[in-house]
Amino acid sequence: VRLLRCGVSPEQISARLRFLYPDNEGMNISHESIYQALYVQGAGSLRQELKVEKALRSGRTSRIPRSRLAGVITRGNKSWVHGAEISLRPPQAEDRGIPGHWEGDLAIGKQGASALITLVERKSRFALIRRLSASHDSPTVISALIEMVSSLPTEVKTITWDQGSEMANVKDLKIAHPVDVFFADPHSP
Incomplete structure (x- = not known):
C-alpha cells in the first residue's frame, strides 16, 4: 500500500x-x-x-480494454448473443470471489479435424476438457456441454463463452440446466 x-x-x-x-x-x-x-x-x-x-500513476478509475473493439457489439445474425452480453454478467462472476462461475471455449484442431471443449471454473481454476468427434456444430457442442455440466457435483451459476456459432443452440443448455450463459464482446479475449 x-x-x-x-x-x-x-x-x-x-x-x-x-x-x-x-x-x-x-x-x-x-x-x-x-x-x-x-x-x-x-x-x-x-x-x-x-x-x-x-x-495508480495514470489516475484511471477503470481498466483499458485489451482491444479497441471491446464493448462494440455487432448486431449481425447472432440472435443467441442479444440479451446475454458480458456487461450483464453479475459482478460476482467478475471478481472470482464465489465459485460456480465458469468460462468456456471451443478449440478447433488443424483443418477442423478435431475439437476440444474447455470449461474452467473462475475461482478455483478447475478445468474440464472434452474431446469432440469430427463434428463441432452447435447441437454437438451443446449436447456435450449438457453432459459436462451434469457431471459436476456443484452448481454452475454462469458460463461465459465467445460469440461463436457453436453456441447458437444455447437455449437447449438453458432448458436442461438453470445456468445463465453470457457472451464476451467480439475481438476481446
Missing part, C-alpha cells in the same frame, strides 16, 4: 517482491492481482485503503 501511495506501479511492486523474497512464494504477488484488487469491487481490502486515483 505504501509503495502504491508513492507512485510505484504494480509491475514494479511485483518485481521488487520477487527480488526481495525469491524463495518465499507467500510474499510474491503478480501485478495482475494488484490491479484486480484495485479495480474489482468485490476484492475491496486494497480498494478501501486506497483511492484508485491515488494508487
